[in-house]
Amino acid sequence: MASSSKFAWIAIAMFFALFSLKHCQAYYLTPNYYDYACPQALSTIRTVIRDAIAKERRMAASLIRLHFHDCFVQGCDGSVLLKDTPWFTGEQTALPNNNSIRGMEIIDAAKRAVEAVCPGVVSCADILSLAARDSSEYVDGPTWTVKLGRRDSTTASRDLAEADLPIAFENLDVLIGKFAKKGLDAKEMVVLSGAHTIGQAQCVTFRNRIYNETNIDPGFAIHRRRGCPSDNAGNGNLAPLDPVTPN
Incomplete structure (x- = not known):
């Protein structure tokens, strides 16, 4: 299990690096971008x-998900961080994000810390x-x-967030289609x-899934039901996505 998990993480790391670049091709990116302008960044x-x-500990997963x-x-442009105003609607209230994405305050804290050492240099993206x-x-x-x-983006799109982001309730064909729109195949x-x-x-x-699907391990379903009632009570109750390596 540990070996398989390690190889899975390595694959994810390589892919996040490539995924980020694939959606930022409009700019010339380099690991050394801040070496002179903000070496402490x-x-x-x-x-x-x-x-x-x-x-x-859960914040690690939340920040990785926020990046995704x-x-x-719109690409890796920080648009998800833009909050709604009376004259602007951002992406945070889109169905896949609303009451779900976490960690914006951590990015804000990092931005404040960087601004203290080199103002106006490092982007939120x-x-x-x-x-x-x-x-x-x-x-x-x-x-x-x-x-x-x-x-950093000055625009955001709630409509694109609604249409493009994967949602937990969608079936496999819909999910494959959403990734295909981004140039990503089923393996990716x-x-x-x-x-x-x-x-x-x-x-x-x-x-x-735990109450209505038959294609699931019965013992696992029973275990998950303990913290997830069949009615609408406990909607926000949390369970680890992987009970072996939740953190």
């Missing part, structure tokens, strides 16, 4: 991310990309080289899904 961000995960939800809509890598690294997952130099979809070896899910996202 990477260490400053890493400290904030590590402190946040030390306080709440950013990249899948780069911070989010680094946060995903640093999160994986901190929980003994793989590491990878993050190429930097992304610009499975590799990215392997990031779910850490993290937790809300009861509402898996209730139908």
Whole structure:
């Protein structure tokens, strides 16, 4: 199990690096982008991310997921971080994100820390990309080289987030279609899904499977029902996505 998990993490790491680049081709990215303009940037961000995960282990999975939800809509541009205003609707209230994505306050904290040492230099999009890598690294997952130099988006699209982001209730054909729209095949979809070896899910996202599906291990279904009632009570109750390596 440990060996298989290790290889899965390595595949995910390689793919996150390639996935991020595939959706940021408009810019020239380099690992050394901040070496002269803000040499303290990477260490400053890493400290904030590590402190946040030390306080709440689940945050590692949340930050990796936040990065994915950013990249899948308009590319890795930080658009998921833009909050709604009276004149602007962002992506945070889209169905796959609403009351689900977490960790924006950690990215805000990292941004404040970086601004204190080199104001107006480091983008939130780069911070989010680094946060995903640093999160994986901190929980003994793989590491990878993050190429930097992304610009922060001034736009966001709730409609694209609704249409493009994968949703827990969708069937396999729909999911394959959504990844295909991003130039990703079924194998690549499975590799990215392997990031779910850490993290937790809300009861509402898996209730139908543990009560109504027959293609599931009966013992596992019974175990999950204990924390997820068949009625609408306990919608927000959490369960580890993988009971072997939840953190």
